[in-house]
Structure formats: C-alpha cells, structure tokens
Amino acid sequence: MLLIQCPYCQEDRPEIEFQGAGEAHIARPANIADISDAEFSEYFFIRDNTKGIVFERWRHTHGCGRFFNAVRNSISDKFIMTYKAGEPKPELTEEQIKAAAPISKKPAADKPEPSPSKAEKAK
Amino acid sequence: MSISSASAGANRIKNRGRLNRARTISFTWDGKSLNAYDGDTLASALLANGIHLTGRSFKYHRPRGILSAGPEEPNAIVDIARDTARRQPNVRATVQEVFDGMQANSQNRFPALIFDVGAVNDFFGPFIPAGFYYKTFMWPASFWKHVYEPFIRRAAGLGTAPTEADPDTYANRYAHCDVLVAGGGPAGIAAALAAARKGKSVILCDENADFGGHLRADIHAQIDGQPAMDWVASAVAELRSLDNATVLNRTTAFGYYTANMVALAERVTDHIADPDPELPRERLWQVRAGTVLIATGAIERHLVFHGNDRPAVMLASAAQMFANHFGVSIGKRVGVYTACDSAWQAAFDLHEAGSPIALIVDTRSEVPSQLLAKANDLGIAVKPGHKVTATSGRLRISSMTVEAENGHGKEKTPIDALIVSGGWTPSVHLFSQSRGRLKFDADNGRFLPDEVAENCICIGGCNGAMTLADALDDAANATGSKPANCEETGSMVGYQIGTSNGKTDSAFDKSFIDFQNDVTAKDIRLAVREGMLSIEHVKRYTTTGMATDQGKMSNMHGLAIAATELGREIPDIGLTTFRAPYTPVTFGTIINHAKGKLFDVTRTTPIHSWAQEHGAVFEDVGNWKRTWYFPKPGEDMQAAVNRECAATRNAAGIFDASTLGKIEVVGPDAVKFMELMYTNPWQKLAVGRCRYGIMLREDGFIYDDGVVGRLAEDRFHVTTTTGGAPRVLNHMEDYLQTEFPDWKVWLTSTSEQWAVIAVQGPKAREIIEPFVEDIDLDDMPHMSIREGRFCGVRTRLMRVSFTGELGFEINVPANYGRSVWEKIWERGEPLGLTPYGTEAMHVLRAEKGFIIVGQDTDGTVTPDDANLSWAIGKKKTDFVGIRGLKRIDLVAEGRRQLVGLKTLDPREVLEEGAQIVEDPHQPIPMKMIGFVTSSYWSENCGRSIALALIENGRAQMGEKLHVPMANGAIAVEVCETVFIDPDGSKLNG
CATH class of the missing domain: 3.50.50.60 (FAD/NAD(P)-binding domain)
Structure with missing residues (x-):
C-alpha cells in the first residue's frame, strides 16, 4: 500500500486516506465556452498516460480534504515529491528521477522465431 | 541409543528431542485414537506412531507420505477438525500442532487411505500426460456443460470445503516499527537482538511455534559458547523483555507490499485444545516497517x-x-x-x-x-x-x-x-514480492537476491548463506553490529537441480517434480516439445508449482529440466513470479472483522426506528437503509404501494427524505460559485426562494440534480441525490480548490445534520400548520424556503414537491427527527396521513415525469435529452459543461430523448431496461432505438406508466413502438412524460 505525503498535513499517510484525481497541470481554459472542438478535446479527453514519471493529482479525502499534486514513477510506484495545488510544475533533478526509477529488468530471454505471417502461409 | 516405548508413539527416541514428555495428549487420525506430546506437529505425532502414509496424490491417487517438516510440505495435506463447524481442509500436517481432542483425517481417498479406487489413475498414468484436459475436453462444445465440467469439478481439489459457517472471530492489527525481521532462525534472531539493543523498535516474527529455524534440527552447533538452541532461548527471552521489541511466533510474513508494508498472519488458537473464546483464531498484522530484514532461510529440495x-x-x-x-x-x-x-x-x-x-x-x-x-x-x-x-x-x-x-x-x-x-533453495519469496531483482548463482544452482526495490536487506539462508557463521555475519552486517561467535558442523554446499537419473521418457517413469500436482520430469519435457517455450507457459500447461505449496520444492527442478530441454541457460528462461501469499492464508484472516454487519457501513436515518416499529420493509440505497414501503397485514408490495400512492394524492403522505444529500454553500462568492457549478441562473434567485438545479460534468452530461434554496445573499441550502452527496461535494471542492482557489466560498456537508420529513398531498398544509412558528405559511409559494421553528425546534421549511402535490419538506436537526415525525403523525393520522416509502415515491414522481438521476439518466444524457433545456441559463457565459454541451454529438439530430410510454394493454407493466424497436418483425439482430428507464403500475392513473429514452422521441408522440420480450413483443404508444395534472394546478394549491 502506497505511503503518500500530504503537503498540507506534512505527514506520510496510507493510500486508503486518498483518492487519485487524474493528471495534474491541466488548467481549465478561462474562455472555455469559446474554445474549439480540438482545444476542448485536448483539455478534457486527452491524457499522457505516461509509463514512467507522472504528474498527478490526489485528494486527501479522508484527512484534510485538500487536493494536491504529486510526481510519481508509475512503474516503480515511488513518489518523487508532493506539492500544493497551484504550485508550478517542479523541475526534477537527475538524482530525484534516478531514486524513483524501477530496478533494471533482467536480460530479456531470446525470443522464439516469429511465426510465419498469414500471407506466407497462404503461399 | 534405543527407541523408548513411551506412550506417545513407539518411535520416540530416548533422550532425544526438545518436547516435554511429562504429559501426553490424544488425537484421532482417520478415526483412530493416537497419543502425542505437547509441541508435536501432526506429522511428528504420526511418524512417532509409525504412520508414514498420510494421503493420496491429486491426479494419480498414489500413496504419499510426509516429505518435509515445514511449510513447504506438498504431500501430507490433511483435514483438521475441532468440531463440525471448525473444520479446515488442506492443512499441512507438518505445521499443524496437535492439541488434545484434535480430529485429523486424510483426504482424496475412497473408500480408505490404504485402498483407494482412484488409484486406477496411476495405471492409466501413461494416458494422462501434461495438458491432458486441454487436449481431451475440446469438443463437442455441447459436452462442456453436462459432461466435461461436472467431471473435472469432481476430480478437482483435494479436500472438501466445510459446509457450516465459521463460528470463530478473526482480528486485525496495524503496526509500525523501525525494523521488521521476517524469520526467526539464527540470522533473524541475531539481527533482531542487535537492532533492539540499539533502541530500534523491532518486530520479529516466525511461522513456527518455536524460534531457531534450522537450529531446531541441529544438536551440534554452538553460539557464543553455548548450545545454539540455548542461545536462541536466551536471545528470544531478552527480546520479549524489551519494551521496544515485539516477538511473534506462529506468525507468517506472507505478503510484501509497496512502501515496506508487510502482512503477517498470526495463528493465535489453532494449537490450543480449549481456547479462550475471547481470543481470535487468527490475527492479521499489517506492518509498516522502516527496514525489512528478510531472514526467511532456505528450503531443502x-x-x-x-x-x-x-x-x-x-x-x-x-x-x-x-x-x-x-x-x-x-x-x-x-x-x-x-x-x-x-x-x-x-x-x-x-x-x-x-x-x-x-x-x-x-x-x-x-x-x-x-x-x-x-x-x-x-x-x-x-x-x-x-x-x-x-x-x-x-x-x-x-x-x-x-x-x-x-x-x-x-x-x-x-x-x-x-x-x-x-541441496537448498533460498526462500526469496518475500524479496521477490517486494519487486527486488534476483540473480542466478550458477555455481550453486540457485537464485539469490540482487538489487533491492524496497528498503530491505536479505540475511542468512535466503541470502545464500551456507553456514551458520555466514548467516550470523549477514545479521551483523545488516545491523552494524559484531557477529556472534559460533561453532558448527554443517554446511549446505552441493546441489542437484533437474533429474538425477538421466533422461527417461518411459511412459511409466514416475520421477516427480511437483508432488502436490503430480507433475513428473517427462511432463515438463513433453510441454516443451509441444511448443511451450516460456517457463510461464510450461507452468500453466503442466500445472507445476501451481498447487497450494506454490512449488517451494519443485520450481528449481522444473526450471532446470525445461532449460535443458530447450537447450538454454536457466537465467535465460527466467523464473515464474512469486506472489503473495507465501503460504495459504485463511479467508477469515484476510476479511477479519469485515463480515456480517461490519462488512460495510450501514447508514440509518433518525426516523429509521419508527419505520421499523411500523412494519416497514427497507431497501439498500448506497449505504443507506431506506424505507421501501409500509405493508399492512395481508398486503403485498404492490397493494401497499397502490394504497400509499392513492392516499398521498387524495389526502396526504409522509415520507422520510433524510437521506437526501445536503451541502451548505456559503460566502461572498457563493452565488458566483453556484453559477459555475449548476446550469441554472442564480443571481436573480430571491432570498427565500428555491430552484431546481442541474449539475453537469464538463462533458455536458447530467451529473446530479436537486432543489437549492437561497437562505441569504451569501448562503445556499443545496440538496443532492441520496447516493450523489459525496461525489458532488468532491466535484465542488475540486473546482473551488484547484480552479478558483481565490473565491471566498465554504462548502460544508450537512446531510446528516438535518432530518427531512416530506409531507405531501392536498392536506399537507392543514396537517403541518399548527406546528409552524415564525413563518407565514400563506406567504410560502411553491418553491420557497423559510427559517423558523417547527414543533418548537429550529427548522428550514421548504415548500417543494417531488410528487406533484402541494408539499413541504421539513428540515429539523437530526436529533429531533423522530419526535417531530411522531408529532406530525399524531395529528395527521386521523386526517388520512399515510406513511409512504421509496417505491411509492418513485411511482408518484414518475406520474409527474420527474427524472431520477442514475435511473432515467446514465451518464450520457444531456439536459435537452431529459427535456430540461429550460434549466440552462441562456445568458450565462460559463458553467461546468457549457462547452461540452456544444459538442457535435450532443447537438446532433437523432439523440435519445426522454418520453412517456403507455402500453396498449393498460394492465401490462413493462420491464425496466427493456429495449424498444420500431418493427418487431424485423430480422434479428433488431435495430434498438431506445430502452425503458422507469416503469410502474400507477394506481392513480389506473394503468401502467413508463418513461423511456428513445431516438428522436419527442418527434414520435402518438407513434406505436414495440418492446420485444421473451414471450412476444409488447405494443406501446409514445406520450408525454407527465401523466397526471399536466398544468400543475395541484402543486400550487
């Protein structure tokens, strides 16, 4: 179970106190009524879904109730930092990224020969 | 030495062993009474009594005996009972301690262990190779349900599940510590002691009754100048005496989860003949540790x-x-x-x-x-x-x-x-569960911990230590202490993985790898020949390592044979994933308190007890128990609902609406915030007036609805759907905190502060009038709210109606809910006041075409689809969903629109969810143009009524459509959604 630091409570608290709230740093356009379909699609539907470093929103629902942002490696599940809503997207140092990286995978096994394609079989 | 003729078994060795032989205890094995000593496992007690044969194997029904003395046991899997309810199948005899009166039975045999008819499978073994089931039970498809599946189900599984409910209790505990030591062998004990002496908070756990790990089997080793087990005893005694150390025996660390969360299963009473009924049978520990020292040892192959x-x-x-x-x-x-x-x-x-x-x-x-x-x-x-x-x-x-x-x-x-x-297989299970990487030690034929993913250190046998000195060194290094001195005789050097008698593919070869699932070496080779190239596939095809022992003894053998057959190195074909739990954990331990009434929260209103006393039937709505209907003697549900609906329209009904979600929106920017969150205009809503509000998501679909009352310029009493309150508040908080943090608005959940009593019907005003103070009822038009007193207590009195009748919703402080209800009831009953439940409420609102969000909408319905365009502030420049509503698909022609349906046969009541078609004679698959969202018998209309979402529904008024059902299509006519009092004269009465 994840241990998440609430930047408002300044405490590491267990995951069950929190709710995830999707990708962070997506601001609602001030002129939302006037934006194009493409802009609305970009704002509302399109998400990066990064494998690796993600900037995401959490709410300390069963604690202080505040929304905040977090940087996490989605492979290792390790948090790099959490910070208050409204604070700028942080620049990450190499050390921070490295510290949250998953351990390297074991050398990949030799792949079996790919089976012949349907077209080849048809011949 | 000689064998003593002690009473607890003929095979006791004189002057050997650490059990107290002062007292014998008795147990039964397959009904036969046997004796044992305190501290015996079932395995040791059976062996003491000369019994090696303990079970029949899974597939071939071969006679099997006790193979190990620990948790890795694949063979001696038995059924243990205390009484008829307290019976557990598939218990490893090697870890089950004997208690006085224990009933142990062998499994997977019929009629008897020594003569088992299933053993014919052994002779047919050549015909039951790996993948037998996959190959045999393939066709015809129709055989699956009646022939193959019953056959496989009967053959599957070892023990039989108990039929009675488990009467025991199970407990749950959370713990935090600086150091968790998993495993109480020499390395674990030494490390725990060193850490505890440095003042760290320490939890030491071991799955066995006695600490010491393999030292228990050793009579030669010396640590710090004393026999090793004496050192163990004094170290454990010291740990137990320290306030900063917790020592748990009979406790298995079975799962390693993210951020050093380790789950332990403590078996509290399974070894006790007459347990204190106050004690839980087992206890789940969820430990969050600073550092985990994995000292889980090694398992012999x-x-x-x-x-x-x-x-x-x-x-x-x-x-x-x-x-x-x-x-x-x-x-x-x-x-x-x-x-x-x-x-x-x-x-x-x-x-x-x-x-x-x-x-x-x-x-x-x-x-x-x-x-x-x-x-x-x-x-x-x-x-x-x-x-x-x-x-x-x-x-x-x-x-x-x-x-x-x-x-x-x-x-x-x-x-x-x-x-x-x-040789020995390091127990890297926990380490691997922590996502740590393993490396292959080719010199010793084993996988060892390599790079860590969590804050943990492997010490002792699981880290590859082959001698006691190595293990103690590991413990010292991990804790920054000086290693204990030791003398010993043993070493774990030397290994063999894979077959040791060469490659034989004789059909009758019985070189077993996995005893519990009856997998032989030739099964692995066959799987590889039949195209299973990955060890994960070999595992699933042969089922090796998939029994309850999870292949603790077998995995390395299977891997080595597959690697040889594939002509590749072991690290190349990889290891199957280790998953929690390390050994089987009872469902009781996992769910512990979360059963029966404690399974989930039950929310009841302040009026719940009154409803119970008046015979109400309840339904679950989210976590709430809501009154469904109030049957009178002899009434079924329909009769009760008919009576409640009629009474409400003809006299008055009283309804407990306390579960309505309520949010107080307050502050200088409150009205601006309401403008943002709801589609409606709020600026001009006068203080003391109410408005029906619609909340959208940003995509333009209806998210929630409810009546909002304006109590002051800067204060709104917002109501939400019963189930929607938490998510609506979350939705509001999200915008307030993250998009408009400068706005001065405060949101407070008041759902449980107010009891809400709805009094609806022509006599509603007459009934409540005497109780109202400081409010002029004559100056309360439909959709108004007043603050004053009701029955002497503070009230927010709303004139609103979800029935289409003249109606009031009386908000009083929750603690007064029942007494106020009783006062209204006392006065109203002689006037025909009738309590009604949620079913009548549903019918009454459907008669008026009022939607229920989540029933008549499904997250893809716009306000226009639901005939609610009037609720959108046309001049507004922003609200959540304003842009979404303009999306191409949301303004396109042909959307499904909410309409009423009348069956041509007025007595026919449609099924909710039923699909609607134009032509019932078209070929299947038919084109479905919509579906029924609400459908009831309406006593007030004298016929059935329904609401439905239908493509271009509003343009089809009066059209005839069809609802195909299993026994023929039902003809319906499209109509308006309001079935009663379309001009609303009753409302304003």
Whole structure:
C-alpha cells in the first residue's frame, strides 16, 4: 500500500486516506465556452498516460480534504515529491528521477522465431 | 541409543528431542485414537506412531507420505477438525500442532487411505500426460456443460470445503516499527537482538511455534559458547523483555507490499485444545516497517528420480528435525540419497539416534573427506558418484536400486525409509514480492537476491548463506553490529537441480517434480516439445508449482529440466513470479472483522426506528437503509404501494427524505460559485426562494440534480441525490480548490445534520400548520424556503414537491427527527396521513415525469435529452459543461430523448431496461432505438406508466413502438412524460 505525503498535513499517510484525481497541470481554459472542438478535446479527453514519471493529482479525502499534486514513477510506484495545488510544475533533478526509477529488468530471454505471417502461409 | 516405548508413539527416541514428555495428549487420525506430546506437529505425532502414509496424490491417487517438516510440505495435506463447524481442509500436517481432542483425517481417498479406487489413475498414468484436459475436453462444445465440467469439478481439489459457517472471530492489527525481521532462525534472531539493543523498535516474527529455524534440527552447533538452541532461548527471552521489541511466533510474513508494508498472519488458537473464546483464531498484522530484514532461510529440495514419491521418502533435513527436535525416529534401516553435504550430517545424527543408515548415495563423485571419514568411523557404507534409479514398496518404501554414474554395478538395497537432499533453495519469496531483482548463482544452482526495490536487506539462508557463521555475519552486517561467535558442523554446499537419473521418457517413469500436482520430469519435457517455450507457459500447461505449496520444492527442478530441454541457460528462461501469499492464508484472516454487519457501513436515518416499529420493509440505497414501503397485514408490495400512492394524492403522505444529500454553500462568492457549478441562473434567485438545479460534468452530461434554496445573499441550502452527496461535494471542492482557489466560498456537508420529513398531498398544509412558528405559511409559494421553528425546534421549511402535490419538506436537526415525525403523525393520522416509502415515491414522481438521476439518466444524457433545456441559463457565459454541451454529438439530430410510454394493454407493466424497436418483425439482430428507464403500475392513473429514452422521441408522440420480450413483443404508444395534472394546478394549491 502506497505511503503518500500530504503537503498540507506534512505527514506520510496510507493510500486508503486518498483518492487519485487524474493528471495534474491541466488548467481549465478561462474562455472555455469559446474554445474549439480540438482545444476542448485536448483539455478534457486527452491524457499522457505516461509509463514512467507522472504528474498527478490526489485528494486527501479522508484527512484534510485538500487536493494536491504529486510526481510519481508509475512503474516503480515511488513518489518523487508532493506539492500544493497551484504550485508550478517542479523541475526534477537527475538524482530525484534516478531514486524513483524501477530496478533494471533482467536480460530479456531470446525470443522464439516469429511465426510465419498469414500471407506466407497462404503461399 | 534405543527407541523408548513411551506412550506417545513407539518411535520416540530416548533422550532425544526438545518436547516435554511429562504429559501426553490424544488425537484421532482417520478415526483412530493416537497419543502425542505437547509441541508435536501432526506429522511428528504420526511418524512417532509409525504412520508414514498420510494421503493420496491429486491426479494419480498414489500413496504419499510426509516429505518435509515445514511449510513447504506438498504431500501430507490433511483435514483438521475441532468440531463440525471448525473444520479446515488442506492443512499441512507438518505445521499443524496437535492439541488434545484434535480430529485429523486424510483426504482424496475412497473408500480408505490404504485402498483407494482412484488409484486406477496411476495405471492409466501413461494416458494422462501434461495438458491432458486441454487436449481431451475440446469438443463437442455441447459436452462442456453436462459432461466435461461436472467431471473435472469432481476430480478437482483435494479436500472438501466445510459446509457450516465459521463460528470463530478473526482480528486485525496495524503496526509500525523501525525494523521488521521476517524469520526467526539464527540470522533473524541475531539481527533482531542487535537492532533492539540499539533502541530500534523491532518486530520479529516466525511461522513456527518455536524460534531457531534450522537450529531446531541441529544438536551440534554452538553460539557464543553455548548450545545454539540455548542461545536462541536466551536471545528470544531478552527480546520479549524489551519494551521496544515485539516477538511473534506462529506468525507468517506472507505478503510484501509497496512502501515496506508487510502482512503477517498470526495463528493465535489453532494449537490450543480449549481456547479462550475471547481470543481470535487468527490475527492479521499489517506492518509498516522502516527496514525489512528478510531472514526467511532456505528450503531443502528433493531429488528427481523414478519412484521418488513413495511414503517414507523424506527430505534429509526433515528427518533430522524429527529426530533432534521432536525425538522421533523415521525408520530402522534408512537409505540416504544426496547431492549436498548437509544430508551427510543428517545421516550421522539419525545413525547415532538409533536409525541405522543402510547406505549413503551421493550423486557427486567428490565428497568432502571429513564426511567420508566420519561415515567410515560410524561404519556407514557410502557410494559417491552413484544414483538411485528406482524404488519399491507400495504403502511404504522397501528398497532402493542404486547404480554407478556409468550405469554399472546395479544393486538393490532394502530400506524402510529414504532421506534425500538436492541441496537448498533460498526462500526469496518475500524479496521477490517486494519487486527486488534476483540473480542466478550458477555455481550453486540457485537464485539469490540482487538489487533491492524496497528498503530491505536479505540475511542468512535466503541470502545464500551456507553456514551458520555466514548467516550470523549477514545479521551483523545488516545491523552494524559484531557477529556472534559460533561453532558448527554443517554446511549446505552441493546441489542437484533437474533429474538425477538421466533422461527417461518411459511412459511409466514416475520421477516427480511437483508432488502436490503430480507433475513428473517427462511432463515438463513433453510441454516443451509441444511448443511451450516460456517457463510461464510450461507452468500453466503442466500445472507445476501451481498447487497450494506454490512449488517451494519443485520450481528449481522444473526450471532446470525445461532449460535443458530447450537447450538454454536457466537465467535465460527466467523464473515464474512469486506472489503473495507465501503460504495459504485463511479467508477469515484476510476479511477479519469485515463480515456480517461490519462488512460495510450501514447508514440509518433518525426516523429509521419508527419505520421499523411500523412494519416497514427497507431497501439498500448506497449505504443507506431506506424505507421501501409500509405493508399492512395481508398486503403485498404492490397493494401497499397502490394504497400509499392513492392516499398521498387524495389526502396526504409522509415520507422520510433524510437521506437526501445536503451541502451548505456559503460566502461572498457563493452565488458566483453556484453559477459555475449548476446550469441554472442564480443571481436573480430571491432570498427565500428555491430552484431546481442541474449539475453537469464538463462533458455536458447530467451529473446530479436537486432543489437549492437561497437562505441569504451569501448562503445556499443545496440538496443532492441520496447516493450523489459525496461525489458532488468532491466535484465542488475540486473546482473551488484547484480552479478558483481565490473565491471566498465554504462548502460544508450537512446531510446528516438535518432530518427531512416530506409531507405531501392536498392536506399537507392543514396537517403541518399548527406546528409552524415564525413563518407565514400563506406567504410560502411553491418553491420557497423559510427559517423558523417547527414543533418548537429550529427548522428550514421548504415548500417543494417531488410528487406533484402541494408539499413541504421539513428540515429539523437530526436529533429531533423522530419526535417531530411522531408529532406530525399524531395529528395527521386521523386526517388520512399515510406513511409512504421509496417505491411509492418513485411511482408518484414518475406520474409527474420527474427524472431520477442514475435511473432515467446514465451518464450520457444531456439536459435537452431529459427535456430540461429550460434549466440552462441562456445568458450565462460559463458553467461546468457549457462547452461540452456544444459538442457535435450532443447537438446532433437523432439523440435519445426522454418520453412517456403507455402500453396498449393498460394492465401490462413493462420491464425496466427493456429495449424498444420500431418493427418487431424485423430480422434479428433488431435495430434498438431506445430502452425503458422507469416503469410502474400507477394506481392513480389506473394503468401502467413508463418513461423511456428513445431516438428522436419527442418527434414520435402518438407513434406505436414495440418492446420485444421473451414471450412476444409488447405494443406501446409514445406520450408525454407527465401523466397526471399536466398544468400543475395541484402543486400550487
């Protein structure tokens, strides 16, 4: 179970106190009524879904109730930092990224020969 | 030494073992009464009584005995009962402690353990190869349901599940510590002690009753100048005396989760004859540790050769444990077959304890000289560089056939037990669960911990330590302390993985790898030949390692054989994933308190008890218990609902609406915030007036609705759907905190502060009038709100209606809910006031075409679809959903629109969810143009009514459509959604 630091409570608290709230740093356009379909699609539907470093929103629902942002490696599940809503997207140092990286995978096994394609079989 | 004739079994060794023999306890095995000592496991007690045969194997029903002395046991899987309700199948006899009165039974046999008809499978073994089920039960498809599946289900599984509810209680505990030590062998104990002495908070757990790990099987080792087990006893005593240390025996660390969260299962009473009923049977510990020291040791492997599964074939370390810890002899003429040094010491111990060793066979031609010398001293025959190629004996081994590496000198040796060792497999389960990376140690044929993913350190046997000194060094390094001094005789050097008697593909070869799932070496080879190239596929095709023992003994053998067959290196084909739990954990432990009433929260209103006293039937709405209807004697649900609906329209009804979500929106920017969150305009809503509000998501679909009252310029009383309150508040908080953090608005959930009593119907005003103070009811038009007093208590009185009748919703502080309700009831009953429940409420609102969000909408319905365009502020420049509403698909023609439906036969009530088509005679699949969202019998209309979402519904008024059902299509006519009082004259009465 994840241990998440609430930047408002300044405490590491267990995951069950929190709710995830999707990708962070997506601001609602001030002129939302006037934006194009493409802009609305970009704002509302399109998400990066990064494998690796993600900037995401959490709410300390069963604690202080505040929304905040977090940087996490989605492979290792390790948090790099959490910070208050409204604070700028942080620049990450190499050390921070490295510290949250998953351990390297074991050398990949030799792949079996790919089976012949349907077209080849048809011949 | 000689075998004593002690009363707890004929095979007790005199002056050996650590059990207290002062008192015997009795238990039954397959109905026969036997004796044991305190501290015996079922396995040691059975062996003491000369019983090796404990079960029949899963697939071939071969006789099987006790193979190990620990949690890795794949064979001796039994059924343990205390009474009829307290019975657990598939218990490992090697970890179950005997208690007075315990009933143990063998499994997977019929009619009896020594004669089992299922054993014919053994003769048909050549016809039941790997993948048998996949290949055989393929066609015809129609055979699946009635032939194949019942057959497989009957054949599957070992034990039988208990039929009675589990009467025991289970507990749950959270703990935090600086250091969690998983495993109480020498490394774990030394590390726990060192950490605790430095003032760290420490939890030490071990799955066994006694600490010491493999030291329990050892009678030679010395630590800090004293016998090792004395050192263990004093170290554990010291730890128990320290306030900063928690010592848990009979506690298995079974799961390693993210951020050093480790789950432990503590077995509290399973070993006690007469447990204190106050005690839980088991306790789940969820430990969050600063550092986890994984000291889980190593597990000895068997050797893979033809006939390696006969009863009385046993791991060498297990035989040593039975002799030295339990004082039990496993045989009178014991053979030894090993690839590892440690079995030699086991042999010497057995020999000296009255179990003469017939012959030591070692697969290695080079054996350490001191072992050969010791064997010579004891007069034990040895055959290095030899192998066992066959065994005999039906219910117990009676001989082994030995030949030289080159196949020469074949010789049969009579024995009554055979101890084996293929070396040791480090128990990297927890480490691997923590996502740590393993590396292959080719010199010793094993996987070892490599890079860590969590803050953990592996020490001792699981880290590859092969001697006691190595283990103690690991513990010292991990804790920054000085290692304890030790002297010992054993080492774990030497190994064999894969088959040890060469490659035989004889159809009758029975070289078992996985005993519990009856997988042989040739099954693995067959799987590879049939195209399983990945070890994950081999595992699933053969089921090796998939039994409840999770392949603790078998995995390395399976891997080695697959690698050989594929012509590749072991690290190349990888290891299957280790998953929690390490050993089986009861469902009771996992769910602990979360059962029955504690399974989930139950929310009840302040008026719940009154409803109960008046015979209400309840329905679950989210976590709420809501009154469904109030049947009178002899009434069924429909009759009660008919009566409640009619009474409400003809006189008055009283309804508990306390579950409505309520949010107080307050602050200088409150109205601006309401403008943002709801589609409606709020600026001009006068203080004291109410408005029906619609909340959208940003995509333009309806999210929630409810009546909002304006109490002051800067204060709104917002109501939400019953189930929607938490998510609506979350949605509001999200915008307030993250998009408009500067706005001065405060949101407070008041759902549970107010009890809400709805009084609806023509007599509503007459009924409530005498109770109202400080409010002029004559100055309360429909959709208004006033603050004042009701029955002397503070109220927010709303004139609103979800029935279409003249109606009031009386908000009073929750604590007064029931007494206010009773006062209204007392006055109203003689006037015809009738309590009604949620079913009547649903019918009454449907008669008026009022939607229920989540029933008539499904997250893809816009306000226009639901005929609610009027609720959108046309002049507004922003609200959540304003842009979404303009999306192409949301303004396109042909959207489904909410309409009413009348069945041509007025007595026919449609099914909610039923699909609607234009032409019921079109070919299947028909084009479905919509579906029924609400449908009821309406006593007030004298017919059935329904609401439906239908493509272009509003343009089809009066059209005839069809609802195809299993026994024919039902004809319906499209109509308006309002079935009663379309001009609303009743409302404003």
